[in-house]
Structures are given as C-alpha cells and as structure tokens.
Amino acid sequence: MGGDHAGERDGADPGGAGASLSAEDLPDGVVIADRTGRVVVFNRMAARLLRRPADSVLGRDFRDAFPLYDADGRNWWKCSDPYGGLRTRTRQPERTLFLADGREILMTARYVRDEPLGAVVRLVVTLRDASHRARWERSRADLVSTVAHELRSPLTSVKGFTATLLAKWGRLTEKQKIFMLETVNADADRVTRLITELLSVSRIESGRLEIRRQLVDLPDLARKLIAGRVAADEAEDRYRLEVHGPLPEMWLDADKIEQIMANLVENAVRHGAGTVTIVIEPHEGGAAVSVRDEGKGIAPEAVPRVFRRFWRSRRRGGTGLGLFIVKGLIEAHGGTITVCRAPSGGAEFRFTVPADTPEFA
Ligand SMILES: Nc1ncnc2c1ncn2[C@@H]1O[C@H](COP(=O)(O)OP(=O)(O)O)[C@@H](O)[C@H]1O
Ligand SMILES: [Mg+2]
Numbered sequence: 001m002g003g004d005h006a007g008e009r010d011g012a013d014p015g016g017a018g019a020s021l022s023a024e025d026l027p028d029g030v031v032i033a034d035r036t037g038r039v040v041v042f043n044r045m046a047a048r049l050l051r052r053p054a055d056s057v058l059g060r061d062f063r064d065a066f067p068l069y070d071a072d073g074r075n076w077w078k079c080s081d082p083y084g085g086l087r088t089r090t091r092q093p094e095r096t097l098f099l100a101d102g103r104e105i106l107m108t109a110r111y112v113r114d115e116p117l118g119a120v121v122r123l124v125v126t127l128r129d130a131s132h133r134a135r136w137e138r139s140r141a142d143l144v145s146t147v148a149h150e151l152r153s154p155l156t157s158v159k160g161f162t163a164t165l166l167a168k169w170g171r172l173t174e175k176q177k178i179f180m181l182e183t184v185n186a187d188a189d190r191v192t193r194l195i196t197e198l199l200s201v202s203r204i205e206s207g208r209l210e211i212r213r214q215l216v217d218l219p220d221l222a223r224k225l226i227a228g229r230v231a232a233d234e235a236e237d238r239y240r241l242e243v244h245g246p247l248p249e250m251w252l253d254a255d256k257i258e259q260i261m262a263n264l265v266e267n268a269v270r271h272g273a274g275t276v277t278i279v280i281e282p283h284e285g286g287a288a289v290s291v292r293d294e295g296k297g298i299a300p301e302a303v304p305r306v307f308r309r310f311w312r313s314r315r316r317g318g319t320g321l322g323l324f325i326v327k328g329l330i331e332a333h334g335g336t337i338t339v340c341r342a343p344s345g346g347a348e349f350r351f352t353v354p355a356d357t358p359e360f361a
Contacts, residue, residue, distance in 0.1 A: 029127030033062040035120065037083060049105060049127050062123065068097040068107060082109065087117040096130050104130035146310050150194055150319060154187035197321040201309065204328030211332050213251040213356060218287055219243045221254070222278045225261055229269075238269070244281035248355040256329045257353075261289065263322045264349050268293035272346045286335070286354040292342035303339055326351075 023030045029046030033039050039062050042054040050057075050066050057065040068076040076097050082089075092109040099105055105127050112122040161180040165172070172180075203209045219241065226239045261278070268276040274294025281288050298306055305311045307327045312320040326349075330337045335353035342348035 026126075031057075031062065031066065031125040031127065033123040033125075035122065037061045037063065037123070039065050046127055049129060050099065051101075062125075067100055068105070069100070070097060073098075076107075080109075082111055082123050083120050087113075087119075096134070104134050106130040106133065143309065147194075147198060150310075151191060154190045154194075158184050158187050158191075194319050194321075197319055197325060200325045200328070201321060204325065204332070209328065209332045211253045211256065214254055216250045216252040216254045216257055218247060218250055218257070218280050218289065221258055222261060222280060222289075225258065225265060226278075229265070234269075238274075238276060239265075240275055240277040242277065242279045244279070247280065247282050247287050248285060250287055250353070251356045252333060252353060253329075256333070260326050260329050260351065261291070263326050264291040267291075267322060267349075268295075268347070271295065272297075274344070274346065277342075277344075283352045284354075286352060286356075288350060288352045290348055290350040292344060292348040293346035294342070294344045295346040297341050297345065297347045298339055306339055307337070 023032075023041050023043040026043060026045065029049040030041060030043045031039060031046050032041035038059055039057050040059075042057045042065075044054075047054050047057075052066065063075075063077045070076050070079065080092060082092075090111050090113065092107070092111075094106055094108045096104050097107050106129075108126045110124040111120045112124060113119065114121045161184050165177065165180055169177075222241050226236075226241065229239070230236045265276060265278070268291055272293030272295030277290075277292045279288075279290040279292070302311075307323050309324045310320040311323075327337050330351045330353065333353045334356065335351055337349060337351040340348050340350070
C-alpha cells in the first residue's frame with residue numbers, strides 16, 4: 001500500500017476544508033464521515049488498527065465500513081446513532097469498544113454540527129489501540145487488590161491481638177501477653193516493610209529511581225553482608241565468598257547494590273538451602289555477581305515469572321516484591337539479572353553491572 005491511503009486530497013470532504021490535511025500525521029486512527037455517513041478520511045493508523053486498506057472503506061457508509069461492538073456485543077453505531085440521536089450531543093467520550101474479531105479499541109467521536117442543534121455534518125472518530133492500556137489497567141487493578149490483601153492480613157492480627165489484650169488483660173498469663181505483643185510487633189514490621197517496598201516499586205515503575213554512583217568495593221560489600229548475618233546469629237559456614245580476578249573500578253550506587261545482594265542472599269537462605277555462595281568476577285569491563293544455593297532451585301516453568309511483582313511459589317512470609325525490586329535496581333544501573341540452576345543444584349541468581357564512570361565524567 002502506498003501513500004494513497006487517505007482519500008484526503010480529492011475534495012471528498014465537503015464539511016471540513018483542509019481539516020484532514022494532517023490526518024496522516026496523527027498518532028491515532030482517524031476516520032471522518034460526511035453528512036451522509038460516507039467515509040471520506042481514513043488515515044494510515046486507522047487502516048492499521050482496523051486491519052483494512054483505506055480503499056476498501058472510503059466512500060462506504062461508516063456503519064458497514066467498520067462495525068464496532070460494546071462489551072455486550074451490541075452494534076455500537078446502532079446504539080449510539082450519531083446522525084439521529086439527541087441534537088444536543090456533540091461528542092462521545094472515550095470508551096473501550098470491540099472490533100468484529102474481538103480486539104479492544106479505544107474510541108472517541110465528535111459530532112460536528114454546522115449550527116447548534118443542527119444536523120450532523122461530519123462525524124470525526126479517533127481510534128486507539130486499547131490492548132496495551134487494557135493490560136496495564138488490569139495489572140494496576142491486580143496490584144491494588146494484592147496490596148490491599150497483603151496489608152489486611154497483618155492488620156487483622158494486630159487488631160485481633162490488641163483487642164484481646166485490652167479486653168482480657170487481667171486474665172492473660174505473662175507468656176500469652178508476650179506472645180501476642182511479639183506477634184503484633186512482627187506484623188507491624190511487616191506492614192512497614194511492605195510499604196517501603198511498595199514505594200520502591202512505585203519509584204521503579206515511574207522511572208524516578210536515582211542512582212548515586214560512588215566507588216564500590218563489591219567483595220568488601222559482600223564480606224560485610226555476610227558478617228552482618230553471622231553477627232545476627234547465623235552459622236558462619238553457611239556462607240562462601242569467591243572473588244575471581246582483578247575487578248575494574250566499579251562506580252555504583254552502594255546502598256542499592258547492597259540492597260540487591262542482601263535480597264538475593266536472604267532469598268537463598270529463606271527459599272533455598274545448604275551453603276550460600278557469592279561469586280564475584282569481572283565481566284565485559286564490569287562485574288558479575290552470582291548468588292548460589294543448594295536448595296530446590298526454581299522450576300523452569302516458573303523462571304519467566306520470578307521477577308514479577310508479587311510472584312512467589314509458596315507463601316513463606318515474603319512479599320514477592322523482592323526480586324521485582326532487585327531487577328529494577330539492577331536495570332537502573334544498566335545491568336541485567338538472570339536465574340539458572342546452580343552447579344550445586346539450587347538456584348543461581350546472576351547479575352552483571354557495567355563499571356561505569358562517575359556521574360560528572
Ligand atoms: N534462592 C531461591 N531458591 C528457590 N526459590 C526462590 C529463590 N529465590 C526466590 N525464590 C522464589 O521466588 C519467589 C519470589 O522471590 P521474592 O521476589 O524475593 O519474594 P519473597 O522473597 O518476598 O517471597 C519466592 O517466593 C520464591 O518462591
Ligand atoms: Mg525475597
């Protein structure tokens with residue numbers, strides 16, 4: 001198909017002198033029908049969205065040229081009746097409609113009348129691909145309901161235990177009180193952690209993540225991370241650190257790299273088993289860090305899902321946001337993360353980050 005899509009030059013546009021001149025340039029599909037309902041403009045994007053060449057549509061009645069249906073399968077043009085209908089109507093706000101093949105499309109229409117309450121002299125319809133937005137909106141809605149659910153369960157326990165403590169304080173043993181207060185305390189921590197993580201998610205999704213680069217000693221960072229866990233009463237021999245070869249000077253956001261490693265190690269301990277090995281090595285001018293464990297690993301069919309929000313294979317107290325955030329933080333550094341089977345059997349998360357240069361360079 002060449003440039004003869006639009007039918008915009010041959011004066012077949014009685015109502016709108018020149019109005020269609022830029023229709024081809026618009027990012028949306030544009031269809032214009034004249035006062036009789038014949039299609040006079042059908043731009044390239046409309047042809048693409050409706051999967052119809054312009055010459056099969058131009059000159060035909062718009063109702064036959066591109067039928068649209070509402071969610072109940074009713075013919076939209078019949079329902080809305082642009083040329084009949086109320087004379088006060090000048091437009092249709094954006095709505096999701098369906099094409100004959102079931103694809104969703106966002107449609108907006110304007111009813112141009114040459115005088116108020118006059119007859120429609122031109123119907124201008126813009127069309128936009130809705131699949132992207134529909135997917136996005138669904139994931140938004142899922143997010144809201146998941147977050148609500150995640151917040152509700154710890155709050156339910158906080159509420160239940162504080163109510164019990166208040167109502168039965170005198171009748172509870174010291175041990176019962178301590179147990180309830182500990183649970184409340186842990187649940188409050190969980191809510192706080194969840195909210196902190198949600199804020200990270202929101203920063204990642206809106207692209208507001210700021211990377212403050214400084215010289216980072218990756219092996220040193222790993223060593224401190226392990227020391228911290230050992231100080232918190234974990235067995236020292238559960239961890240191993242391997243550093244291969246000289247690393248280049250790495251300019252990274254130290255806090256975020258620490259957060260990434262801490263998350264991966266925490267996962268290896270919590271979801272994996274056996275020895276947790278951190279391997280740090282040079283990689284394409286930057287560095288690669290692998291965190292391996294000896295647990296069950298990640299099932300191959302779950303691999304594409306592990307980095308998604310709220311994905312977790314079993315409920316083990318986590319939020320399912322950790323790896324999503326880790327991936328976002330790594331990508332903000334220009335790096336990548338993958339998961340595979342570790343040589344020792346468990347999961348191996350490996351990320352690479354470019355060495356980069358200081359911000360001012
Ligand atoms: N080292 C690992 N071994 C096995 N499964 C893992 C490992 N790391 C992560 N997973 C799986 O991936 C899921 C998502 O991890 P993550 O996003 O950190 O969420 P969370 O740790 O809060 O559950 C985990 O729930 C777990 O099922
Ligand atoms: Mg985690």
